[in-house]
Amino acid sequence: MRFTVEGPLLNQSSSCEPVLRALPDWFGIEEAIQAYIADMPALPTFLATFHGRVIGFLSLKQHNPHSAEITVMGVHPEAHRQGIGRALLEQAESYAREQGIEYLQVKTLGPSRPDKHYARTRAFYEAMGFRPLEEFTQVWGEQNPCLVMVKRV
Numbered sequence: 001m002r003f004t005v006e007g008p009l010l011n012q013s014s015s016c017e018p019v020l021r022a023l024p025d026w027f028g029i030e031e032a033i034q035a036y037i038a039d040m041p042a043l044p045t046f047l048a049t050f051h052g053r054v055i056g057f058l059s060l061k062q063h064n065p066h067s068a069e070i071t072v073m074g075v076h077p078e079a080h081r082q083g084i085g086r087a088l089l090e091q092a093e094s095y096a097r098e099q100g101i102e103y104l105q106v107k108t109l110g111p112s113r114p115d116k117h118y119a120r121t122r123a124f125y126e127a128m129g130f131r132p133l134e135e136f137t138q139v140w141g142e143q144n145p146c147l148v149m150v151k152r153v
């Protein structure tokens with residue numbers, strides 16, 4: 001698949017919303033989707049496009065001079081496992097390094113709540129060099145253990 005990656009861009013929520021909505025096994029809670037859509041306009045966002053259609057995206061939030069967070073990323077399910085997530089992350093890491101950022105973090109569902117979909121998410125981040133730091137139940141509650149993963153970029 002000959003996709004292109006562009007970014008960072010601002011104000012990308014409407015172009016990314018269809019990808020979020022195509023991933024109900026990961027983004028199934030309407031309030032969470034609305035929160036991502038509300039946050040995204042101000043966040044540097046990277047887009048993967050194929051024939052003019054957005055098929056993947058990644059948004060970054062810088063927390064301090066040293067670190068930033070992948071607040072949300074997704075690739076359309078029809079296009080999984082074709083290197084799009086890797087390409088988005090490589091462009092985001094390159095931008096982060098240019099900003100002097102040393103660490104990227106991502107919060108995702110932790111392994112203490114078994115979920116086959118998020119097991120794939122964690123496998124992706126681990127393959128990309130992220131390592132699990134700690135699982136917290138104070139972030140999203142006891143039912144949704146939050147695993148913080150980090151990578152030195």
Ligand SMILES: CC(C)(COP(=O)(O)OP(=O)(O)OC[C@H]1O[C@@H](n2cnc3c(N)ncnc32)[C@H](O)[C@@H]1OP(=O)(O)O)[C@@H](O)C(=O)NCCC(=O)NCCS
Pocket residue numbers: 023026072073074075076079080081082083084085086087106107108120121123124125127128
């Ligand atoms: C996680 C996600 C962004 C990965 O995007 P992708 O384009 O499918 O991933 P890539 O093809 O770039 O994969 C890169 C590497 O990650 C690993 N990987 C990716 N998906 C994997 C899976 N399902 N199982 C195991 N390893 C996987 C592999 O090592 C892969 O390299 P390989 O295909 O050469 O073996 C995508 O699956 C997705 O949108 N998931 C749903 C939403 C989500 O989880 N978002 C993150 C929320 S925190």
